[in-house]
Amino acid sequence: MSSSDIDFVAALEEQTNLNFQLPDPEDEQIPEMEFQRQVDTAWRVCDRFDLQTEIWRGRILRAVRDREKKYGDTRGSGFLKWLQEREISKSQAYSMIQLANSADKLMEQGQLDPDTVRCFSKRAFIETAKAEPEIQQLITDAAKKGDRITRREVRQLADEFTAMSSDLLPDTVKAKAADNTLPSRYLAPLVREMEKLPESHQTVFREEVAANPDVDTLKQVTSEARYLAKYLDAATNVQALDEESVDLEKALEEALRIGCINVAADLVNQASQLEQTIAKLYNTWKKIGSLADRLYVDTGASTPNLRSLLNCLEQLGGEVVEVQLGSGERTIRLQIQEE
Known part of the structure; x- marks a missing residue:
C-alpha cells in the first residue's frame, strides 16, 4: 500500500460519526430554550462539516480539471465526463472550485488556518470570500478569537466597515456609530445609495443627516436617495423626455420639495419600461409577419390545418x-x- 493510500485510510478512520441524540420534539419535560440549544448545536456541527466538505470537493475538482487541462483534449471533455459520472453540474463544480480557491487564498495570506475555518457557517464563508480585503480581515480576526461567524456577523462587520470608512457620512454620524448610539446597519444602505448619486445631491443628503443624526432621518434619507437614483437613471433612458423642453433637475427639486420623489421616480421608471416594451413588441410583431409570410408560401390546399x-x-x-x-x-x- 502506497503512502498516499495509507493517508487516505487514516483520513477515513479519523472521520467523526455524525450520530446526534436529538431531543424528542414531543417531550413536554424539555424546556423550549434547552430544545433550541440542542438542535442549534447539532445544526452548527453539520454546517461546519458541510463547509469543510465543499472546500475539499472543490480542491478535488480543481485537481481533476487541471490534470485534464495538461494531459486531456483542449475541449475539457474528460473533466465534463468526470462530472457527469458523479451527477455534478458544471456550475456546481466551478462554485466549489471557487470556494476552495478562496479558502486557499485566505490561508496563504495568513488570515485563516484550518482550525479557524470551523468557526464559519458555509454561507458566511462564501460571503467572506466575496468581501473586500479589509472586511475579510475584520471577519477573520473575529474568527481567530473563536467567535461563531454566520452571515449575520458578516453583514454586521461589513456594515460597520462601510459606515466608518465612507467619506459620504459626516463625522458626527460616524461618532454615534462608533459608540453604538446609532446602529451601523442603518448607515451602510445609505452609503450604498448615496454612492450612486452626483456629488451635488450627496452634499444635500450629507447636510441633512448631519443636522439630524437619528434613525428616522437615516431611513428617510436612504429612501429618498434610492428613489432619486432610480429617477436619474431612468430619466436618461426615456425618449419622450428628449422631445420636450423639460428641466429634469428642476422637476426633481420640485418633487423633493413636495415629498413625492417616490411617485416621480416610479413614473419615470415605468415610462422607460413602457418604451422598451414597445420596442420589443414591434420587433416581435415584425418577426411574426415574416414567419407567417414564409409559412404561407409553403402551404396550400394540401395543408388546410x-x-x-x-x-x-x-x-x-x-x-x-x-x-x-x-x-x-x-x-x-x-x-x-x-x-
Whole structure:
C-alpha cells in the first residue's frame, strides 16, 4: 500500500460519526430554550462539516480539471465526463472550485488556518470570500478569537466597515456609530445609495443627516436617495423626455420639495419600461409577419390545418393587433404604424 493510500485510510478512520441524540420534539419535560440549544448545536456541527466538505470537493475538482487541462483534449471533455459520472453540474463544480480557491487564498495570506475555518457557517464563508480585503480581515480576526461567524456577523462587520470608512457620512454620524448610539446597519444602505448619486445631491443628503443624526432621518434619507437614483437613471433612458423642453433637475427639486420623489421616480421608471416594451413588441410583431409570410408560401390546399393556423394568428400580424384580456371580458386593440 502506497503512502498516499495509507493517508487516505487514516483520513477515513479519523472521520467523526455524525450520530446526534436529538431531543424528542414531543417531550413536554424539555424546556423550549434547552430544545433550541440542542438542535442549534447539532445544526452548527453539520454546517461546519458541510463547509469543510465543499472546500475539499472543490480542491478535488480543481485537481481533476487541471490534470485534464495538461494531459486531456483542449475541449475539457474528460473533466465534463468526470462530472457527469458523479451527477455534478458544471456550475456546481466551478462554485466549489471557487470556494476552495478562496479558502486557499485566505490561508496563504495568513488570515485563516484550518482550525479557524470551523468557526464559519458555509454561507458566511462564501460571503467572506466575496468581501473586500479589509472586511475579510475584520471577519477573520473575529474568527481567530473563536467567535461563531454566520452571515449575520458578516453583514454586521461589513456594515460597520462601510459606515466608518465612507467619506459620504459626516463625522458626527460616524461618532454615534462608533459608540453604538446609532446602529451601523442603518448607515451602510445609505452609503450604498448615496454612492450612486452626483456629488451635488450627496452634499444635500450629507447636510441633512448631519443636522439630524437619528434613525428616522437615516431611513428617510436612504429612501429618498434610492428613489432619486432610480429617477436619474431612468430619466436618461426615456425618449419622450428628449422631445420636450423639460428641466429634469428642476422637476426633481420640485418633487423633493413636495415629498413625492417616490411617485416621480416610479413614473419615470415605468415610462422607460413602457418604451422598451414597445420596442420589443414591434420587433416581435415584425418577426411574426415574416414567419407567417414564409409559412404561407409553403402551404396550400394540401395543408388546410396550417392555413387555419395562419388565419387564427392573422390578428397578431396585421396593422391592428387584437388581444383579449382575462376571460374575454375586455379586448385590447393596438394599431402599429411605421414611418
